[in-house]
Amino acid sequence: MTPATDVLVVGGGPVGLAAAIEARLAGYDVVVLEPREGDIDKACGEGLMPGTLRALTRLGVDPGGHVIAGISYRAPARHVDHRFRSGPGRGVRxxxxxxxLRERAAGLGIDVRHARVTALEQDEDAVRAAGVTARWLLACDGLHSTVRRLVGLEVPGRGRRRYGLRRHFRLAPWTDLVEVHWSRTAEAYVTPVADDLVGIALLGPQGMSFEAALAGFPELSARLAAAPAAGSVRGAGPLRQQA
Structure with a gap:
């Protein structure tokens, strides 16, 4: 096969677009394949740590959000706060x-195509997927990667299987820290993502109810008691994947 482009990125989410931008800034021709259109929402903690924020700035990307100054680890009657030493992070929807990322990719002339990868071909010179032949392929297609399965790199998961649920609540953040709460069965991650919006991500066993799990965090439940939910609950999992 003769390569038609340098880099083929499978997956047009944040990781795929960041990889495509990095490759384009390095001087390579890039094609991104993504079957979904528009700005894609998924269950996510939505916190960018200081190093991530610096990496995005280097790529020419500066998304709006809310300052994160550190992490607060919380359990009933006790907590430990850690403030970042290397600058702030940011909570971002x-x-x-x-x-x-899409705007930056478009500005760099990156070719983003709406296509789904269902098969791969590879020889000594190139790899081909969804009609595109490239020198290299980057598999950035998420938790349940199709490319990982197609090339035989998928490994059955071991250990505890955990799942994530996320919902936003309409209220002003009460802290500039990401709060991490523990209960007997779940963890809660609280991230301020705007001046009037807080994201709650819960990690726990398969089949857990967002409302029931949230009730296991008395301090957090009290904070959210009068706050209206903004949007529906989104889920993802199992979160531990191996390759």
């Missing part, structure tokens, strides 16, 4: 981050 996943759709906001995706939109900023």
């Amino acid at each position: 996943r759709t906001t981050l995706h939109a900023a």
